[in-house]
Amino acid sequence: xxxxxxxMEENKAEENILKNPNEIILSTGKKIxxxxxxxxxxxxxxxxxxxxxxxxxGTGINIGDMILASDIKAAVMIAEIDGVKQKIPTSLSEVYxxxxxxxxxxxxxxxxxLQKDKKEIxxxxxxxxxxxxxxxxxx
Numbered sequence: 001x002x003x004x005x006x007x008m009e010e011n012k013a014e015e016n017i018l019k020n021p022n023e024i025i026l027s028t029g030k031k032i033x034x035x036x037x038x039x040x041x042x043x044x045x046x047x048x049x050x051x052x053x054x055x056x057x058g059t060g061i062n063i064g065d066m067i068l069a070s071d072i073k074a075a076v077m078i079a080e081i082d083g084v085k086q087k088i089p090t091s092l093s094e095v096y097x098x099x100x101x102x103x104x105x106x107x108x109x110x111x112x113x114l115q116k117d118k119k120e121i122x123x124x125x126x127x128x129x130x131x132x133x134x135x136x137x138x139x
Contacts, residue, residue, distance in 0.1 A: 035079035
């Protein structure tokens with residue numbers, strides 16, 4: 001193996017070690033730090049969702065409410081943008097202000113990054129359930 005290839009692989013390994021799991025670096029270079037989510041954040045999200053949801057005609061949740069839920073969760077999750085601390089939004093207008101810090105494409109990147117975390121957590125939960133034997137007892 002060439003020396004250049006060795007150095008490149010070592011640099012990649014160092015980047016993986018040093019990368020903060022709570023940091024999201026967007027393709028534009030903007031750095032987002034995720035907030036450590038605590039119980040009160042769940043309450044803030046639910047309060048915002050109930051205040052912002054549209055009255056339906058009794059048909060249940062609509063797609064707009066589901067998308068809004070995703071956007072509110074993302075906004076509550078953002079602790080810092082490029083090192084500048086962000087307050088937790090408590091109204092829809094504050095969610096708009098926070099989202100205004102990003103381009104449309106950047107906001108999509110944030111949502112996709114959160115989905116990766118969700119998939120990883122769901123996979124770990126499945127593995128945990130399997131390891132406890134719950135899955136085999138039910139079958």
